[in-house]
Amino acid sequence: MNNDRLMWIVVIGLAAGIGLIAWSEATGGIAGLGARQLAHLVTYGAIGLVVGAAVVATFTGRLGEALRAVALWLVIFAVLAAGYTYRVEIHAVAYRVLAELAPGYAVPLADRGAPAVEVARASDGDFNVRVEINDSRIPMLVDTGASSVVLTPEDAVAVGLPIEFLRYDIPIDTANGRGKAAAVVLDRVAIAGSIEERNVPALIASPGTLKHSLLGMSFLSRLGSFEISGEKLIMRAKIAQ
Template sequence: MNRLFWLVIAAIAVLILVLIINDESGTTLGLANDDFADAAYMSIFGVVVAAGLLGSGIPLNHVMRNIAIWAVIILGLVTGYQYQYELKNIANRVTAGLIPGTAISSNNADGSEIVSISQSANGHFEVNALVNDQRVNFMVDTGASTIVLTQADAQRVGIDTSNLKYTVPVSTANGRTMAATVPLQEIKIGNIVRYDLRALVSQEGQLSGSLLGMNFMNSLSAYSVQRDQLILTD
């Protein structure tokens, strides 16, 4: 081992001397001095590592196997980093397929928030939102002028439905009925958040599910349908 040490020291000394001599010319053996120094350094480093492995007594096939395993791990990490956004999109689509109504958040090139919602099996776009920090499942309804909550959902988000005044006429699948106006402190879909939006609460049994109406949709900078995806842009 002492012999290898002195050989390495001698090689480094020769490398430094050659670079000093060729400093004015800027090249060594046809390579720029910086490139030559890098190549020489890597060669010396490789010799030291190889000598250490061979001197350790570990069988060569074990050494080669370990090197191959680490090469595969490093290659996988580099590949994952290079394709991180594509892999994230795939993971998001799988999540949306497994959990209907999942809002998938991302960022546009200009930094704006984007939320994508997958079409449900019934052909509608449904999304799980947080209203006053409580989970509510909405059907996106561009025919509804405002957000409409069912009685059950209104109670879940903290609204006292016993004191509501049902004075607003609305049309539903069951015909015309009356609804009550309430303020929503907060509604969050993915990373898109709105505060102090107006909503309606339907009378008991008049609505099968809550509706995400146009007062939320019109607060966005844009929304569009792309194949089976509803894209909300903040």
């Protein structure tokens, strides 16, 4: 079989595939397959034709080598097709592995409802998560016992809040005893780009009061739900009405 004949086989195959797609668009489907499904089928078929033609042209007269080449390409094609088919699941697994290796990394969940994230428990037993506040990310400790989001002065500066003229006149209870804090409103608080709240009331602790910033109930209470399942904390946004 010469190269010209192989080329014409590929061209005719592509033309037939395009014709089937157009017919499917006009009739609403062929053999239960819609235009999108036929487009995928034609794409895969075209790849197979091109690869097959290349193998035949390259290994004419060498059947054993041709069969090995075909087998190799079939394996490669199968792996690529499987990767595309299960791309969402593979993406989720990659996120979960990253969360285990880097505690505090929030994993977006493939949830058909409201946006949701999952956080792995740290080795010290707490749930730490990286939170985006006013376009800057800081590590925070999830604390359902804290009535408000509370930032350390250092983290407040890191997210761009002016602290020079704050009045620390709000009493707070911490693990180190009683302290003082100043009230602020955070323009934006987000986790993993999936859950986002605006105008969140918060406190900035006076210097030396806290070791870690706290993600408290002034943010958590705005969620649709949050729950601990084994070694995971799952937070779901509230479904917009």
